[in-house]
Amino acid sequence: MKILAIESSCDDTAAAVIDAEQVLANVVSSQPVHEIWGGVVPELASREHMKTIQPVVGLALKKAGLDLREIEGIAATRGPGLAGSLLVGFHFAKALALALDKPFLGINHMEGHVYAPFISGQLPxxxxxxxxxxxxxxxxxxxxxxxxxxxxxxxxxxxxxxxxxxxxxxxxxxxxxxxxxxxxxxxxxxxxxxxxxxxxxxxxxxxxxxxxxxxxxxxxxxxxxxxxxxxxxxxxxxxxxxxxxxxxxxxxxxxxxxxxxxxxxxxxxxxxxxxxxxxxxxxxxxxxxxxxxELAHCTDNAVMIARAAHGRLLRGERSGWDLEATPRFSLMELSESNP
Ligand SMILES: Nc1ncnc2c1ncn2[C@@H]1O[C@H](COP(=O)(O)OP(=O)(O)OP(=O)(O)O)[C@@H](O)[C@H]1O
Ligand SMILES: [Mg+2]
Known part of the structure; x- marks a missing residue:
């Protein structure tokens, strides 16, 4: 399954394309604007995401050599993270999925970190x-x-x-x-x-x-x-x-x-x-x-979001179009009724 995933929970704008076990593209654009402040400034992070989300997703598709229509599922980080940052990536992904009529899934960012090492989502x-x-x-x-x-x-x-x-x-x-x-x-x-x-x-x-x-x-x-x-x-x-x-x-x-x-x-x-x-x-x-x-998949990236989404999308899990980004979203909240 070819999945486009987007991650924008903090100060990295990231997009990735995977095809089952293969990583076709992994693009992470960091935001140097925060360096002089010694930490992430949420409002600046959100504005930077708005500037870079489109080019980052475009670059990921180009690296993957795929057209948007060839993508079979779209995933995005739903939370936890900074509200203004999450909104940009989450709504960009949701709008794409809605316009293209593709399956869409909101993913818990920490579940993404858990799945970072697992090609095609198979657990030890x-x-x-x-x-x-x-x-x-x-x-x-x-x-x-x-x-x-x-x-x-x-x-x-x-x-x-x-x-x-x-x-x-x-x-x-x-x-x-x-x-x-x-x-x-x-x-x-x-x-x-x-x-x-x-x-x-x-x-x-x-x-x-x-x-x-x-x-x-x-x-x-x-x-x-x-x-x-x-x-x-x-x-x-x-x-x-x-x-x-x-x-x-x-x-x-x-x-x-x-x-x-x-x-x-x-x-x-x-x-x-x-x-x-x-x-x-x-x-x-x-x-x-x-x-x-892998070192490249430790800090925030979208490959991990794609991997966490892979098994769920294959099992037919879908998020509703009314799902919203959730800045406070514990992994422990995930359950059968709230996947
Ligand atoms: N080599 C390293 N040694 C120690 N810490 C590191 C190293 N590389 C990155 N970090 C730390 O990892 C953190 C960034 O990790 P990550 O991107 O997962 O965090 P986050 O997304 O901001 O937080 P969360 O995932 O909890 O929402 C930073 O605090 C950074 O200092
Ligand atoms: Mg993180």
């Missing part, structure tokens, strides 16, 4: 555990049945990606912070600074990152300007380790507690090399399967 052995680590989410989710999500634990404050972005800002490393911090961390010592591990020693499967961010702030205040520069790699490596430690620890705990057979890493922070390496180490000789998404 269930029950699977999904560790979602992105700019807005840090969650451990159990999937015992395809399309049903059970929340096991989540961050009580900042998301892991948000912690990367905030600490990068403190260090003057720009936005988005994750890639910049991990580049610096590669030459640093992860044990140089003893940063706290959120909720260590507590029961449950939740996370906390606000104390870590404050600890970095206090450490920076105690350093001279020169030390901040010369010890930047150590600061980044120690911070990164303090983010990664609880992610790995809680995942292993969840695997033991909930009879898990596969672990899927999802979301933008899945691109983090230290996290991938630690999970690969933990997986050696273990009785569960580890699934890591």
């Amino acid at each position: 052995p269930l029950p699977m555990l999904v560790l979602i680590v992105s700019g807005g989410h840090t969650q451990l989710i159990r999937v015992a049945q395809e399309g049903r999500y059970e929340l096991l634990g989540q961050t009580l404050d900042d998301a892991a990606g948000e912690a990367f972005d905030k600490v990068a800002k403190l260090l003057g490393l720009g936005y988005p912070g994750g890639p910049a911090i991990s580049r610096e961390a590669a030459s640093g010592d992860p044990a140089a600074f003893a940063f706290p591990r959120g909720l260590k020693g507590r029961e449950g499967l939740d996370f906390s990152y606000s104390g870590l961010k404050t600890a970095v702030l206090h450490t920076l205040r105690a350093l001279s300007e020169e030390q901040r520069r010369t010890r930047r790699a150590d600061l980044c490596a120690s911070f990164e380790e303090a983010v990664v430690d609880p992610l790995v620890g809680q995942s292993l705990r969840a695997i033991d507690l909930h009879g898990i057979r596969s672990l899927v890493l999802a979301g933008g922070v899945a691109a983090n090399q230290r996290l991938r390496q630690r999970l690969l180490q933990a997986n050696q000789g273990a009785g569960w399967q580890l699934v890591l998404p």
Whole structure:
């Protein structure tokens, strides 16, 4: 099935075309306009989406070598995300589908992240555990049945990606912070600074990152300007380790507690090399399967939306023309009556 998918939940305008297992086009247009503000400005994001949505979709079709009439299904991110951003991509897709009389499906953005590694939407052995680590989410989710999500634990404050972005800002490393911090961390010592591990020693499967961010702030205040520069790699490596430690620890705990057979890493922070390496180490000789998404499919893209839509469209699922974008839309809300 040839699917055109559109993603515009935050500050990337993305369109992709897949034909069953094959990715025919994957176009992501980022918005540099936010860099000077050190974070995403929602109104600017929405305006940028309006400028780029048509060329981005046009380019995806051109790369795929397809005419719109050859597309057999259209999917778009419905939420969660920024209201003004979601509206642009979602309504563009819905209007196209309506005008061309094609099947249309609104997709949960986080379900997109979950499906990023799965060509044609085939899942690994269930029950699977999904560790979602992105700019807005840090969650451990159990999937015992395809399309049903059970929340096991989540961050009580900042998301892991948000912690990367905030600490990068403190260090003057720009936005988005994750890639910049991990580049610096590669030459640093992860044990140089003893940063706290959120909720260590507590029961449950939740996370906390606000104390870590404050600890970095206090450490920076105690350093001279020169030390901040010369010890930047150590600061980044120690911070990164303090983010990664609880992610790995809680995942292993969840695997033991909930009879898990596969672990899927999802979301933008899945691109983090230290996290991938630690999970690969933990997986050696273990009785569960580890699934890591390709680097190009970790941060927001439309291939993941197309993959999440693929199985659903094949099963005949359709969204009504009255469906609206939903800025607050938890994966746990998905059910048979609300697919
Ligand atoms: N190599 C990396 N290491 C750590 N973090 C990274 C890396 N690459 C990207 N990130 C982080 O990933 C986040 C972006 O991920 P993503 O695009 O999935 O988030 P989002 O779409 O803004 O949030 P959500 O998916 O929760 O709505 C940013 O916080 C960014 O700093
Ligand atoms: Mg995302």
